[in-house]
Amino acid sequence: MNEDLDRKWDEAARTGQAIPIGDLVVCDVCNDDMTASPAIGGFIFGTYAYCPKCAASHLTKIREYGEEHMIRARAQSGETFADFVRRYRGPDSTIRIIKGNPILPEMKP
Numbered sequence: 001m002n003e004d005l006d007r008k009w010d011e012a013a014r015t016g017q018a019i020p021i022g023d024l025v026v027c028d029v030c031n032d033d034m035t036a037s038p039a040i041g042g043f044i045f046g047t048y049a050y051c052p053k054c055a056a057s058h059l060t061k062i063r064e065y066g067e068e069h070m071i072r073a074r075a076q077s078g079e080t081f082a083d084f085v086r087r088y089r090g091p092d093s094t095i096r097i098i099k100g101n102p103i104l105p106e107m108k109p
């Protein structure tokens, strides 16, 4: 995990504001910080970014369950996972946490 990204998640939860994440890239499966990694490959499955290691280890199960159509995008040949994710999500990406789902009752501690 990336401590800078942890702080941004905390800020997003605390403020409810959209927090820019810059060039940070973390695998959504193993949480490895891939921002400066030279690792090549990976894909987007649903809304999750799979690093090359997780893509390789999960692809068999994805195919077994007939869910390969849920792979929305793949890194281009020779493209690092980090560059691929940044290209996929585009510039000025942010994280935002919206609290207070009116459908669910509030939980009291």
Ligand SMILES: [Zn+2]
Pocket (backbone or CB within 6 Å): 027, 028, 029, 030, 031, 032, 050, 051, 052, 053, 054, 055
């Ligand atoms: Zn991973």
